[in-house]
Amino acid sequence: MASMEPLLEVRGLRVCFGPADRPARAVDGVSFRVDAGETVALVGESGCGKSVTALSLARLVPEPPGWYAGGEIRFVGTDLMRLRPAGLRGVRGREIAYVFQEPADALNPLFTIGAQVMEAIRLHRPDEEAQSIAASLLEKVGLPAPEALMRAYPHQLSGGMQQRAMIAMALACRPRLLVADEPTTALDVTIQAEIMDLLQNLQAELGMAILLITHNLGIVARIAQRVYVMYAGRIVESGPVRNVLDHPAHPYTRALLDAVPRLTGSRARVSGIAGSVPDPADWPAGCRFHPRCPRAQALCRERLPAVEEAGPGRSVACHFWRDA
Numbered sequence: 102m103a104s105m106e107p108l109l110e111v112r113g114l115r116v117c118f119g120p121a122d123r124p125a126r127a128v129d130g131v132s133f134r135v136d137a138g139e140t141v142a143l144v145g146e147s148g149c150g151k152s153v154t155a156l157s158l159a160r161l162v163p164e165p166p167g168w169y170a171g172g173e174i175r176f177v178g179t180d181l182m183r184l185r186p187a188g189l190r191g192v193r194g195r196e197i198a199y200v201f202q203e204p205a206d207a208l209n210p211l212f213t214i215g216a217q218v219m220e221a222i223r224l225h226r227p228d229e230e231a232q233s234i235a236a237s238l239l240e241k242v243g244l245p246a247p248e249a250l251m252r253a254y255p256h257q258l259s260g261g262m263q264q265r266a267m268i269a270m271a272l273a274c275r276p277r278l279l280v281a282d283e284p285t286t287a288l289d290v291t292i293q294a295e296i297m298d299l300l301q302n303l304q305a306e307l308g309m310a311i312l313l314i315t316h317n318l319g320i321v322a323r324i325a326q327r328v329y330v331m332y333a334g335r336i337v338e339s340g341p342v343r344n345v346l347d348h349p350a351h352p353y354t355r356a357l358l359d360a361v362p363r364l365t366g367s368r369a370r371v372s373g374i375a376g377s378v379p380d381p382a383d384w385p386a387g388c389r390f391h392p393r394c395p396r397a398q399a400l401c402r403e404r405l406p407a408v409e410e411a412g413p414g415r416s417v418a419c420h421f422w423r424d425a
């Protein structure tokens with residue numbers, strides 16, 4: 102509903118790394134929103150700033166070398182950029198929870214799965230309930246024999262099971278927003294699909310919103326309602342998923358779609374996009390995509406395109422999107 106306040110509204114977020122006189126402007130004026138209960142995808146090539154954007158939401162970018170150069174992160178009406186550390190601790194993991202690509206980054210090898218899930222639960226529930234809640238969470242994420250699993254150590258689980266355990270931990274506090282950063286990239290294709298189905302089912306059951314970061318446009322088409330396309334620290338296009346994927350307005354989105362592996366006869370063909378993402382300490386002048394853009398003209402080398410409305414719920418930052 103248009104009148105509803107978004108769950109999360111990020112405006113003009115800027116995150117830099119390194120020295121102030123030559124900053125790497127990894128996230129450079131990013132604005133987006135996530136409504137309660139929806140799945141929003143953030144896509145773009147490696148190095149475009151997706152993870153830095155995601156980590157910034159709960160102010161998890163390591164400072165230094167990172168530093169916040171501006172912007173607002175409104176979460177249920179509060180600007181997280183202005184919260185003190187104690188306030189932020191109340192948000193991290195409880196209101197905004199994360200699932201990362203590598204379960205190994207989230208699971209401690211020295212503690213049992215049960216101990217780790219229970220620790221997450223104890224943040225907000227009485228001690229005596231933790232054990233039974235942990236077991237039911239493990240069951241909810243589709244892990245067999247949860248009681249036995251509670252006593253297992255991470256290395257005794259397969260990659261897919263570790264990923265499920267990490268999701269159980271992320272869900273322990275019933276977050277309103279789950280940020281899933283390439284949650285299945287390290288897994289094989291069958292397990293990927295299972296984990297994605299799991300996330301979708303949990304979302305329907307728990308009513309949380311998901312911000313999904315992925316390279317996989319097939320997954321985006323399947324589970325997200327809206328998508329933001331990020332290039333070189335900025336959002337270049339956004340809108341309803343079907344709409345954007347069927348009729349991309351930005352040449353970068355089109356290039357991403359063209360780069361999706363296709364089956365031609367028996368051979369898989371991956372074209373990729375010619376060239377590479379520039380260095381955040383040295384973004385090109387004008388439109389940052391112009392050195393790689395087949396449609397670039399003089400204006401593109403000179404002026405950064407503004408974000409324009411391009412139909413219902415759609416936006417695009419390209420001087421020539423109308424000519425597409």
Ligand SMILES: Nc1ncnc2c1ncn2[C@@H]1O[C@H](COP(=O)(O)OP(=O)(O)OP(=O)(O)O)[C@@H](O)[C@H]1O
Nearest residue numbers: 118127146147148149150151152153154163166381
């Ligand atoms: N801790 C850090 N110190 C210095 N630079 C960093 C740090 N973290 C990220 N960066 C830089 O910020 C830019 C954006 O990185 P980010 O990890 O957000 O990319 P990404 O879009 O998530 O890429 P990928 O798809 O590979 O995960 C990169 O140039 C990266 O080198």
Ligand SMILES: [Mg+2]
Nearest residue numbers: 151152153282
């Ligand atoms: Mg990343």
